[in-house]
Amino acid sequence: MNSSLNFIGMEVSVIGLGLVLMLADLFVPAERRRFIGYLGIGVLGLLLLFSLGGDGSCSTFGSVFNGSFVNDPLSLFFKRFFLVAAILVLFIAAEFSDRLSEGSIAEYYSLIVFALAGMLFAASANDFVMLFVSVELITITFYVLVSYQRSKIAALEAGVKYLILGALSSAFMVFGIALIWGTTGKLNFTELAAVAGQYGDSKIFLLGVLLVLVGLGFKIAAFPFQIWAPDVYQGAPTPTTAFLAVGSKAAGFVLLLRVLFSAVPSVTAQWGNLLIVISGITILYGNLCALPQRNLKRLLGYSSISHAGYLLLGVAALNASGQAAILYYLAGYLFTVLAGFLVIALVLRHLDTEDISGLAGLNQRSPLLAATMTISMVSLAGIPPLAGFFGKFLLIKSAVEAAQLTCNHGYYCLIFTALAGVVISLYYYFGVIKVMYWSKEAKDLTIIELSAPAKVTAWVCILGIFWLGLFPNTVLNMANAAAAVFAVVVK
């Protein structure tokens, strides 16, 4: 028993941290509560150092709790990813604290930490029970995080929309799990992979897998389950939106990868065309709908749909290089998107509107923020030498490999769609940059004072984007090691 607890040491400490942050609310006076976040950042930073140094629970590989919880290179990659994301989001939340109702920031911090715990469990889930519970831990925490500004009608509406569609998707997922378990009698991914081949003809089993994919498709906002994303991104408080865009999407992808490639690889091999179609439509839908948007967060909501499409391209390639490319792309996406939301949180927090015009004249108000936003947008669009370019390059390369191997012309159509999507996206990403540098309608040109933590966060994001774009090897090696997990399962 003691040894199995060693495996979940990181998750236990994160949940403990969440409880401490929540209790700290009682003992710290309201005006000093925003500094509680730095305690959380410190503890998460220590956990990240342990995991990078190779100590700590997440680096001991193996599986515990009857194989339902597994620590492997894939979970290690994602645990580091989620820790970095949560640390940066806590920084953004600390900057955003004056927009939340008086003194309630400590609870907000602890909810972020609880959502992080759900993501850490999701990274290690190797069992449908674990998958369901970790997804729900993330989703239910996000219901609260999304509607945290209770006085804003948009936040409540966003929360209710997320609630209804989230509950609908989890109902689909549970029914899918019931059908899979009913036909095969297995809940564990490894055991299921061994028998899944025999059930390839069973309609009920295939329906079950499809329903589970519906539930996960909702988490990553893939077509046709993307309908919630723009509204929720727009209505939620900016730090929540940032965490939703990065953490929740990545958790969806790690579970999707585990289900497709470690639980039912034999079914996935048949469904390549379905994945190609979904990926293509998601890319086009996200990019085309983003074109007319004037609300910055809504625009990033549509852009996040299109990025889910690009990531699905790596899933559809059905090979190890595609899986590694997904992990690499997510790492680049983390710094890129958080840089964007940091600027939105800092610049637009005192304006009533979230319109793009709110960024007008940002170059004169704060050159650092304007540069951060520019780099973020350029990286999202996928221009060299930034992280977004190299990620897209790897994804498309994996699709080309798949096309050559299988002679499936669908892959060439998909690659063409992805490139068309990149061209379309240039228009709206550069629209944002244009407003910051060349807009004449700036009314307010007061200089924005940045706190030291905000500057640090901006620099971390900028350096992260350049580091991943210029020196991809470190992260790429980690991603390759993580993707190798699935190769073992197939043999």
Add this chain to the structure above:
Amino acid sequence: MHVGLQHYLAVSMILFCLGLLGVILRRNLLVIYMSLELMLNAANLALVSFSRFNDKLDGQVLVFFIITVAAAEVAVGLALIVALFRKRQSAHVEDLTSMKL
């Protein structure tokens, strides 16, 4: 008449589809939420009947997890709907229109 696994599964499928219809067709948030619970319980029924007829207990354990999670979801969800009702004086989906292009 002997009642077998397929009868339970048929009932569970019917409940699931009824719940889905309710979510799609009804306009009141509370009714939609009840329909969602119906869908979750349809899944529970399927799990329990598979469990009974296959002589395995994993499904029943999963049902306990689902019930617990659903309870947490309802607690948060009803609080949200009540908060929205206080602001809007309405629990109809047609009124959720403050965010549009």
